[in-house]
Amino acid sequence: MxxxxxxxxxxxxxxxxxxxxxxxxxxxxxxxxxxxxxxxxxxxxxxxxxxxxxxxxxxxxxxxxxxxxxxxxxxxxxxxxxxxxxxxxxxxxxxxxxxxxxxxxxxxxxxxxxxxxxxxxxxxxxxxxxxxxxEGRGFPQFKNRSNFTSFTFVMGVKIQGNKIYLPKLGWMRFYNSRSIPDGFTIKACAVRKRQNGWYVSIRIENKSVPDYIAKALEDVVKVIGCDLGIAKLVHLSDGYQIENPKFSTNKKVKRTLKIRQRRVSRQVKGSNNRKKAAKKVGLLHQKISDRRQAHQWKTAHKIVERNIDAIDARKFTYFWNATSLSSEN
Known part of the structure; x- marks a missing residue:
């Protein structure tokens, strides 16, 4: 799924x-x-x-x-x-x-x-x-406009080309960036409103596709450890480091965000100009979120491409301790 x-x-x-x-x-x-x-x-x-x-x-x-x-x-x-x-x-x-x-x-x-x-x-x-x-994650809170922006369908959703049918909403065009593979069926879909428009997340399933089978322990030869850093985004146990682009804290973004927030504060509360200025702030936050998510996928792809059999977060701790002791001696 x-x-x-x-x-x-x-x-x-x-x-x-x-x-x-x-x-x-x-x-x-x-x-x-x-x-x-x-x-x-x-x-x-x-x-x-x-x-x-x-x-x-x-x-x-x-x-x-x-x-x-x-x-x-x-x-x-x-x-x-x-x-x-x-x-x-x-x-x-x-x-x-x-x-x-x-x-x-x-x-x-x-x-x-x-x-x-x-x-x-x-x-x-x-x-x-x-x-x-x-399960210990906080009591349910009453929702407002900022944290309630979606709804979910569980049946009646159909797709034909670049059109999707949503019950009681009718046929609607969408950007078909990638087609759904053959054999997959639609189980549910969630419609969400973001700053730059509406998005739909379609959950698909094909029961004929086998689940991922983990490798046997004797087949695992090369294991790499990884850990999140501060100055660097990820440290790997083989010495490779991935840079942290800091999408939301670099100098240019901080200045842009400061200017747009200042424009919001200068507008009259409840006016259309204030809503337009606030929307620009939301668009900037959405851009930061999209860039961060795309970079995380690219980072994960880089780690998997290093010809390894398994990833162990604990292995980096052992590697780091051994390196620290050898450098002190």
Whole structure:
């Protein structure tokens, strides 16, 4: 399984529609997160309480003893195994929120224009954030315009030449920089907005392609160690060093960034000129990011081209210690 990234060429109508989708999905994501937080507080800390704004009892959708009707029924689809025990005795918060999506479209008809799988993946995106939290990577945060810029399709995507079909968006042109190999099928695609336009990342898979088989230990002859440096980007155990271009900290880029940021600060807040100046700052950051990523791929290619059988990060430590001791003696 691999991903191919292309730049989209939407017409003005499609561009506006995707921008509206991102705004609505961000609101939906924040609402689902807030609903789960209220449910947790009600269940474990405060008990039943009244919301000051609405002057009614707080009744989150994801509450396991929900008062909102069938959409919050926690005991739906329960099954009994051979031993008489319940399987999946309670529905998860994501199942309840996904089940309530038809009600969301009824109460807020503008959400009907968004593909159903996109809304479902938006809830699963929140599940991934909670999974990361339980693994010790921080509690999910509410999203804003700067950190919520994408949505995902999982079915209905088709490609013909330099056109791609996205459900409820229609056929859209894109820059077909490299064609998808024969035999690969599209599993999902993520649409993301960047400073210079829209991009689509297509996940493709071909089950007939065998997985990479690691070499046997007796076949490994030449091993090289590598380590990240400070003055240099990478140090190799054979003495070869790769320069660090410092795309974001060199003199020219720092001066350009300083000038563009100064222009933003001089504009009136909320004005169109300020938005244009801020976009130029974002384009510079995107250029730095693209150059850095391209250089990393080239660096990895250089290391692999050195006719080696394996790369060991620990080997460099042994090499460095041995070299230091010999130089001191």
């Amino acid at each position: 691999t991903n191919y990234v292309y730049k989209l060429r939407p017409n003005p109508t499609q561009d506006l529609k995707m921008s509206n989708w991102v705004d609505m999905l961000r609101g939906h994501y924040n609402w689902c997160l807030n609903d789960r937080i209220i449910q947790y507080n009600q269940q474990f800390f405060q008990g039943d309480y009244c919301q000051i704004i609405h002057e009614v009892e707080a009744c989150p959708l994801t509450c396991f003893v929900s008062k909102n009707g069938a959409t919050g029924n926690p005991w739906k689809d329960c099954k009994v195994d051979k031993e008489g025990k319940l399987k999946n005795p309670r529905r998860s918060a994501s199942d309840i929120q996904i089940t309530s999506l038809p009600d969301l479209k009824t109460s807020r008809p503008w959400y009907s224009g968004i593909d159903s799988t996109v809304l479902q993946q938006n809830v699963k995106r929140l599940d991934t954030a909670y999974k990361n939290f339980f």
